[in-house]
Amino acid sequence: MDICLKCGAEPPLISQICHKCVRETVVISRLPEVLRMVDCKSCYSLKIPGTWLEFDSVESAVGHFFESSIIWHDNLSQQKTDLTLRQLDPSKYRVMAKTRANYGGLALESDLEQVVEIKYQVCQTCSRHAGGYYEAILQIRTKQKSVLDAAVEKVFKDIDSSPAEFFSTENGPVKGGFDFQLSSTERARALARELMIQFGGHVNETNSLVGRKDGRDLLRHTFGVRLPSFLVGDFLLIKEKVYQVTRLDRRKAKLKLMESPYTKKMVEIDTLRNPNILDDSLNVQIISSREDQFLLLDPYTHQTVEAVSPPNWNGKRVEALRFGNETFFIWN
Ligand SMILES: [Zn+2]
Numbered sequence: 001m002d003i004c005l006k007c008g009a010e011p012p013l014i015s016q017i018c019h020k021c022v023r024e025t026v027v028i029s030r031l032p033e034v035l036r037m038v039d040c041k042s043c044y045s046l047k048i049p050g051t052w053l054e055f056d057s058v059e060s061a062v063g064h065f066f067e068s069s070i071i072w073h074d075n076l077s078q079q080k081t082d083l084t085l086r087q088l089d090p091s092k093y094r095v096m097a098k099t100r101a102n103y104g105g106l107a108l109e110s111d112l113e114q115v116v117e118i119k120y121q122v123c124q125t126c127s128r129h130a131g132g133y134y135e136a137i138l139q140i141r142t143k144q145k146s147v148l149d150a151a152v153e154k155v156f157k158d159i160d161s162s163p164a165e166f167f168s169t170e171n172g173p174v175k176g177g178f179d180f181q182l183s184s185t186e187r188a189r190a191l192a193r194e195l196m197i198q199f200g201g202h203v204n205e206t207n208s209l210v211g212r213k214d215g216r217d218l219l220r221h222t223f224g225v226r227l228p229s230f231l232v233g234d235f236l237l238i239k240e241k242v243y244q245v246t247r248l249d250r251r252k253a254k255l256k257l258m259e260s261p262y263t264k265k266m267v268e269i270d271t272l273r274n275p276n277i278l279d280d281s282l283n284v285q286i287i288s289s290r291e292d293q294f295l296l297l298d299p300y301t302h303q304t305v306e307a308v309s310p311p312n313w314n315g316k317r318v319e320a321l322r323f324g325n326e327t328f329f330i331w332n
């Protein structure tokens with residue numbers, strides 16, 4: 001029969017050692033002799049090999065550093081750590097930790113306590129922020145405010161959801177559009193491309209020499225994004241006919257004729273440089289109808305208008321769009 005190799009006790013055994021001897025001999029966690037970390041003094045990011053990890057406070061950076069420094073015994077599962085931090089001075093924290101883990105079905109605990117020393121530096125992102133660093137300029141240009149607002153909002157959203165190293169040093173409205181100074185050429189190029197895919201239009205990339213580093217030219221890139229004057233869903237008046245924009249992709253717009261026979265066509269956005277964009281549509285009250293003869297109330301003039309519906313129209317709603325002094329009816 002198996003017995004404990006240390007004391008001769010009978011099973012249950014874990015790796016031929018009884019539970020009592022396991023508790024006396026297995027130490028589940030320990031720490032290196034020195035705990036020294038590098039933290040950014042302005043954003044609390046923790047320096048780890050190759051990069052910086054973002055944290056909201058020194059305490060959370062210290063906690064992460066301490067936990068990731070723990071050296072665990074082999075063959076453990078369900079490791080857990082409870083930390084208590086006490087600041088000794090701005091660059092020293094005493095950390096007490098209760099560690100728990102499962103070893104061969106046995107729950108074991110051990111306490112750790114050590115001082116973490118902090119060396120403060122400034123991370124790359126913070127030093128770039130402070131220095132007004134930027135690699136690229138993204139210029140958004142369009143004649144239509146609604147298009148500009150939507151594009152600018154998209155860029156801000158992208159910056160907000162990106163890691164800290166992608167930021168806008170400066171940004172603001174300029175004549176004809178909006179400019180962003182951005183910290184990454186690569187991200188600026190990707191954003192310009194995404195804007196073009198979402199809103200249509202085209203991108204013009206230029207660069208200028210801003211200096212030399214390590215024997216190579218340093219270039220600053222400018223991405224000029226020219227967007228159309230309309231968005232998907234807008235109504236355009238082309239040669240006295242109303243079209244709705246149903247799709248935009250780079251240089252092409254898909255338009256749907258809003259009267260019978262409701263044909264669709266692709267057009268080059270460049271041919272629609274100064275389109276007549278209709279105001280938002282209003283609902284139309286149908287006064288009476290007889291077959292395809294309708295009496296409608298024009299919501300802009302409050303006058304009744306005789307109109308003929310498209311052939312075999314069995315829709316329910318009529319909408320009105322206004323351009324200049326003229327009202328156009330859309331049969332939905
Ligand atoms: Zn034993």
Ligand SMILES: [Zn+2]
Nearest residue numbers: 040043123126
């Ligand atoms: Zn920082």
